[in-house]
Amino acid sequence: MIDTHAHLDACAEPAEALVARARAAGVTRIVTVGTGIESCRAALAVADAHECVYAALGIDPHQASSSEAGRLDELRALLAHPKAVAVGETGLDGFHHFAEPADQRRLFEFLRNLLEKAHHQPGSEGQCERSKSDNQTCDAIQHTEVPEDDV
Numbered sequence: 001m002i003d004t005h006a007h008l009d010a011c012a013e014p015a016e017a018l019v020a021r022a023r024a025a026g027v028t029r030i031v032t033v034g035t036g037i038e039s040c041r042a043a044l045a046v047a048d049a050h051e052c053v054y055a056a057l058g059i060d061p062h063q064a065s066s067s068e069a070g071r072l073d074e075l076r077a078l079l080a081h082p083k084a085v086a087v088g089e090t091g092l093d094g095f096h097h098f099a100e101p102a103d104q105r106r107l108f109e110f111l112r113n114l115l116e117k118a119h120h121q122p123g124s125e126g127q128c129e130r131s132k133s134d135n136q137t138c139d140a141i142q143h144t145e146v147p148e149d150d151v
């Protein structure tokens with residue numbers, strides 16, 4: 001059994017205890033998802049410490065209008081880590097309104113381009129944030145242009 005979307009860096013309990021409990025329940029692999037640059041670093045640290053843990057790295061659409069969206073070069077570098085297996089925590093969120101829709105779309109397109117570039121690498125996946133905007137996200141996936149030199 002694989003847990004494809006955990007936030008092991010964001011729980012009150014230490015990651016060690018969470019991983020041990022998941023393994024005891026039959027979970028064999030966990031993908032922990034970083035939601036911003038520091039969270040991505042923490043997710044990779046947990047992945048480094050546990051053979052069964054991998055990381056999906058992204059910036060939550062809620063932070064698309066914040067300074068976090070200006071740290072995309074750092075995110076790109078972190079994605080080169082051998083246990084970074086997905087671009088995650090992305091998408092469009094039209095429910096909470098924590099970030100401007102245009103900023104969310106710009107961030108989403110950047111992350112999608114990163115994923116397109118990584119697509120020929122085995123294990124490259126994308127994870128979209130679950131939200132009330134799933135239809136908008138699907139529409140953006142279908143209509144995003146992927147310029148060759150943008151990433």
Ligand SMILES: [Zn+2]
Nearest residue numbers: 005007033089
């Ligand atoms: Zn999440």
